[in-house]
Amino acid sequence: MAEEKAGRFPDPHEFQVPPELEGWEEMYPSHYLFSKERGEWESNQFWYQDKIHAPEPMPPLDLIFQEAWQISLSQYTTRVFCIPPAQGIAQRMVGPYMYICAIAPPPDEVIGEKAQLFEKRVFYVFEHYNELWDKWLTKFKALGEEMAAIEIPKELPKFVPEDQVLPAPKGYYVSYDILEAFNKLVDQMFKGWQYHFEMLNLTYLAYLMFGDVTRKLFPGISESSIGKMVAGAYVSMFRPEEELCRLSRLASSLPGIGDIIKSDASAEQKIEELKKTTEGMKWIEELDKAKDPWFYVSCGSGWFNYEGSWINKLDIPFSYIKSYIERLEKGETIERSLDEVDKERDKTVAKYRELIKTHDDRKAFNDAYNTVRTIYRYAEDHLFWVEHWFHTIWFDKIRGLGRLLVDNRMLNEVDDIFMFNRYEIPELLTELSTSWALGVDIPVRGDYYKAKVDKRKKILKAASEWNPIPALGVPPEEVAEPFTIMLWGVTTDKVKEWLKGMGEVSAEDISEIKGFASSAGVVEGAARVLKLLKEIVDLKEGEIMVCPTTNPSWAPVFTKIKAAVTDIGGLTSHAGIVCMEYGVPSVTGTGIATSVIKTGDTVKVDGETGVVTIVKRAG
Amino acid sequence: MDYILNFERLDKSSLPSVGGKNASLGEMIKAGIRVPPGFAVTTDSYLSFIEETGIKDKIFDILSNMPPDDVESLNRASAEIQELINKAPLSDEIKTAIEEGYSRLCEKCSVEILPVAVRSSATAEDLPTASFAGQQDTYLWVEGEEKIINNVHKCWASLFTPRAIDYRNKNNFPHEKVLISVGVQKMVNSRTAGVMFTINPTNGDPSKVVIEGSWGLGETVVSGSVNPDKFVVDKVVMETSEKTISAKHIKCVYDPEKGGVKDIDVEEDVQSICCLGDQEVKELVKIAKDIEKHYGRAMDIEWAIDKDFSFPESVFIVQARPETVWSQRRKGSVIGKKTGYQLLMEQAMKRIKIPG
Numbered sequence: 001m002a003e004e005k006a007g008r009f010p011d012p013h014e015f016q017v018p019p020e021l022e023g024w025e026e027m028y029p030s031h032y033l034f035s036k037e038r039g040e041w042e043s044n045q046f047w048y049q050d051k052i053h054a055p056e057p058m059p060p061l062d063l064i065f066q067e068a069w070q071i072s073l074s075q076y077t078t079r080v081f082c083i084p085p086a087q088g089i090a091q092r093m094v095g096p097y098m099y100i101c102a103i104a105p106p107p108d109e110v111i112g113e114k115a116q117l118f119e120k121r122v123f124y125v126f127e128h129y130n131e132l133w134d135k136w137l138t139k140f141k142a143l144g145e146e147m148a149a150i151e152i153p154k155e156l157p158k159f160v161p162e163d164q165v166l167p168a169p170k171g172y173y174v175s176y177d178i179l180e181a182f183n184k185l186v187d188q189m190f191k192g193w194q195y196h197f198e199m200l201n202l203t204y205l206a207y208l209m210f211g212d213v214t215r216k217l218f219p220g221i222s223e224s225s226i227g228k229m230v231a232g233a234y235v236s237m238f239r240p241e242e243e244l245c246r247l248s249r250l251a252s253s254l255p256g257i258g259d260i261i262k263s264d265a266s267a268e269q270k271i272e273e274l275k276k277t278t279e280g281m282k283w284i285e286e287l288d289k290a291k292d293p294w295f296y297v298s299c300g301s302g303w304f305n306y307e308g309s310w311i312n313k314l315d316i317p318f319s320y321i322k323s324y325i326e327r328l329e330k331g332e333t334i335e336r337s338l339d340e341v342d343k344e345r346d347k348t349v350a351k352y353r354e355l356i357k358t359h360d361d362r363k364a365f366n367d368a369y370n371t372v373r374t375i376y377r378y379a380e381d382h383l384f385w386v387e388h389w390f391h392t393i394w395f396d397k398i399r400g401l402g403r404l405l406v407d408n409r410m411l412n413e414v415d416d417i418f419m420f421n422r423y424e425i426p427e428l429l430t431e432l433s434t435s436w437a438l439g440v441d442i443p444v445r446g447d448y449y450k451a452k453v454d455k456r457k458k459i460l461k462a463a464s465e466w467n468p469i470p471a472l473g474v475p476p477e478e479v480a481e482p483f484t485i486m487l488w489g490v491t492t493d494k495v496k497e498w499l500k501g502m503g504e505v506s507a508e509d510i511s512e513i514k515g516f517a518s519s520a521g522v523v524e525g526a527a528r529v530l531k532l533l534k535e536i537v538d539l540k541e542g543e544i545m546v547c548p549t550t551n552p553s554w555a556p557v558f559t560k561i562k563a564a565v566t567d568i569g570g571l572t573s574h575a576g577i578v579c580m581e582y583g584v585p586s587v588t589g590t591g592i593a594t595s596v597i598k599t600g601d602t603v604k605v606d607g608e609t610g611v612v613t614i615v616k617r618a619g
Numbered sequence: 620m621d622y623i624l625n626f627e628r629l630d631k632s633s634l635p636s637v638g639g640k641n642a643s644l645g646e647m648i649k650a651g652i653r654v655p656p657g658f659a660v661t662t663d664s665y666l667s668f669i670e671e672t673g674i675k676d677k678i679f680d681i682l683s684n685m686p687p688d689d690v691e692s693l694n695r696a697s698a699e700i701q702e703l704i705n706k707a708p709l710s711d712e713i714k715t716a717i718e719e720g721y722s723r724l725c726e727k728c729s730v731e732i733l734p735v736a737v738r739s740s741a742t743a744e745d746l747p748t749a750s751f752a753g754q755q756d757t758y759l760w761v762e763g764e765e766k767i768i769n770n771v772h773k774c775w776a777s778l779f780t781p782r783a784i785d786y787r788n789k790n791n792f793p794h795e796k797v798l799i800s801v802g803v804q805k806m807v808n809s810r811t812a813g814v815m816f817t818i819n820p821t822n823g824d825p826s827k828v829v830i831e832g833s834w835g836l837g838e839t840v841v842s843g844s845v846n847p848d849k850f851v852v853d854k855v856v857m858e859t860s861e862k863t864i865s866a867k868h869i870k871c872v873y874d875p876e877k878g879g880v881k882d883i884d885v886e887e888d889v890q891s892i893c894c895l896g897d898q899e900v901k902e903l904v905k906i907a908k909d910i911e912k913h914y915g916r917a918m919d920i921e922w923a924i925d926k927d928f929s930f931p932e933s934v935f936i937v938q939a940r941p942e943t944v945w946s947q948r949r950k951g952s953v954i955g956k957k958t959g960y961q962l963l964m965e966q967a968m969k970r971i972k973i974p975g
Contacts, residue, residue, distance in 0.1 A: 357825065
């Protein structure tokens, strides 16, 4: 590595971001910046842009999820379950993009100590997975409900209401409630993320183990085949869509309801209309039952405030229901048979097993398979509860505080609150509390905060037009950290590809991009680049969808498209699993598809080799 | 005693009387695999030929008196034996049997003079433990009973080429134990042909079928005189993980003037066209899996797509023999006796090298 000078990326301390991003540092906590004091250590690590969790410029408050996972993911590897040679993943900001680094293994004696703890702790988890999952879900739901129960003051009253003073003073009032609410939200978010990784590291480790065993037995087996054997059908992430199917069936069985839902009115108008009839009320009742928790599904990954969720963008689930009703009318089946998916998977496993020649190998394969299947549900189930349900509650509560700040002339728009990081928001809230406490006609520094918001929005916009460098620092000799391999797919080839991309190649000159062959099939067609789910209205039947990432809240889209190409998605990325489930050819984790491909380009997607070819440029 | 036997009447127990290749064709027909029709000239024909003409003892005398490891005497012995065989006439009974077999075959295919392939099929050839492939002769596009009889005669002689004798000596196969039968099989009017393996020969992956094919007859692929198109397909999920289209500059075709086959140039714009359709690849994979299942082991298969038939009737299997390389190498366990937890612990201790 050392002898090949070309094989390194710029030193993170010397790297300069474009001048348009000037002032970006103040958006993020200072420990997220490359610093002199840690300079030597930082320069010798390998930092690559985290396109899974932070593909877009980072709004300051949304960094809280990253902050939380840096601690939680790392501690489970290093201090809790003790994966012997692995250490944590460190994060830094370079401009508004996040870079991460899998830290080199600890000294040998530490590896030895960890191995002992690993054996004792990890095997216990595998043996008791089912009961541990039940416990996990119980405590996680309780935490989410606790967060949902936090009351965000709707206004700052002129005088504290009588019942808070008499017969006995409550003792603390709205000025404290505001501060407490935010502090609690932060605490609970961190706690939720501590839970998030409880069994995830082990899940990924088990997956990697099974992948390795199968690759030894079948040297040429594809990632998608391994995924197919492991993926489950009855997982929480698919429930939102199942609920839509159920509601669609109900709607088409009730007289007149389908027509209301199919109309061009907004979701709110449709609900008003439905409330007028008994049948309509019956449907609304079912809708309300489905909403909590299943409409608390993000329209994106759950990582960014601007993605929104079904629950606060009802037009999206309604448009899905509309297309389902139309398909039902044509006599089509809308539900995927989950039993079928399950059976299909078992058949696949059995067929591979049949190809194994010796008894010992068959037994090892079975054992490896059972081990990964014991725990794999976790990878699929935790996702809905944390990134979707829990985050949706959080965004909702934060917006409550945003509204309060807007009402008190400290911000222009509710969502501007996301332009401040979690350390800054207490300052805004404290200033608001203070001015209320001080009495009437006390000025606040609204212009000061509004100017900051404007400046930051400009920086984020400039950042979105900048193509960040893929990596900084020195590529490592080895990686032992399971997430790094599994999620980001950091391998020899990936690093080489990045180094290749260091030259000045413009997007127009690229005619072939590579990713994971995550769902089989080869098709050619017109590309539709969707940066956000709301752009989905532009998507036409038979187009090839090119997007940053997908998740099951996009599910109904998959019946419309010919193929999917994503920027982000490692070995068992959500996009990969979903595409496979829907039988749509896909290439995931290309890194650059949305910046290289333009809407209208003719592209060929080869879900068998993971190659996307731009056959013809539009216009 | 049967001088000839139709392929339909053969199975693996017929090996002593029809040799490995022919028995295997009969076995495939039994398994429902589409094989070009034909018949075997039995080892009994051969035996009665060397006995009745009185050359049997002479042949084995020459062989037993031959000094080992001497190229010159090996060549001399071979020449002497081949001359003995070539000069000895076939009995009328054998000739009649072959003539009748051929005319029934012509009738079956509704062709007056059916082109056939004449292939030797030795009893020690293609055994799982020893690859005798290519040790004996093959004659393609043979038309008319006279030529067929001639070539059967030549096949018998080919049992004693210097290479075949030497091979048996080196592998301690007694010469008198190895008998020869000859297959007479309808010639596939081949648009595309090639070979396939039910295991990936490059890495021993048993979950793959690897197909290599080129234009015309399969001889260019078998001999390596052309870079074939290559397909690697997963047996379980049926995904194609590799598809390489090569410039196939020549093809082997029948030459009516020569009365045999020859290599000709392929037009430039056709060279790089994929020689198999997706459906054909799928069908071949399906057949490969059936054959492997039937034999219960990895197989090496020759196939051809006949331009006179429409898909799927156009897909024929010409040959199937056990794969020997990986079947030997991968006999033992790959993973070993390990529990899921042991495997997990191993994984946890692993570091993945990333060379800079």
